[in-house]
Amino acid sequence: MTGCPTFLSVGERAEFGRTLSAADIAAFAELSGDHDPVHVDAAFASRTAFGRIIAHGALVMGLLSTTASMMSRRSVERGSPGTPVSAGYDRIRFTRPVFAGDALTARYVIEEVDDARGRTRSRVEVVNGAGETCLVGTHILAWVRAPA
């Protein structure tokens, strides 16, 4: 890769809100194959340290996928010649459980822009309706160019 103008700036933000229902969590159990009872069995979950069904971490990360795509779209609309794709995540921490019915907000803030490499690093977080942080970490977008 020979770099790519991203047309994004440090400090730019994207935000996306969504409430994950018990049905959403059950649907993700089907998609992922993870039918762990803490995610799908209310009676079992009531006997755990959490007391009720919790969402899969990867499902909560899905909301960040949406904010990353909002940034990608801006980059393309502003004229970037590359395709921005998710390159990875650093130091993701699930700091509080997410319960069915929690009104979540995913936030994405660009912290570094490297046009020479075609790359951005961004702080990501997901907070619940009480304003408590459930997930924090860093996301990396990389711009890929179509083969010549």
Next chain:
Amino acid sequence: MTGCPTFLSVGERAEFGRTLSAADIAAFAELSGDHDPVHVDAAFASRTAFGRIIAHGALVMGLLSTTASMMSRRSVERGSPGTPVSAGYDRIRFTRPVFAGDALTARYVIEEVDDARGRTRSRVEVVNGAGETCLVGTHILAWVRAPA
């Protein structure tokens, strides 16, 4: 947290195989809110560097959720008094795109066990049917005890 016996050992492995269909990717777009055309619009995707629809990274990470839950279950079945939960991921990298129809295998190998903290660190990876690595990283499980 005052630590917790995990009853897991360095070198233990879990593996889970699944083929993600275009319908699975579309279903995850609904769940996550990420309807980026690279994930749901075949005509658009054909004009990107990838040439066809790719799966969301968070959906691919869902397969690792299943392997982590396989480990959690072993821990509980062996008598751990805690509830193992996903604490986070370090240095996740999406090294190749995942396409609809790819026969994926998720692999989970325990690399560190810390009973004093009630924590394990594991190498995670997802490979496609050609044996190519699509995702690598580290997953952290933490054992939580019910309040006394």
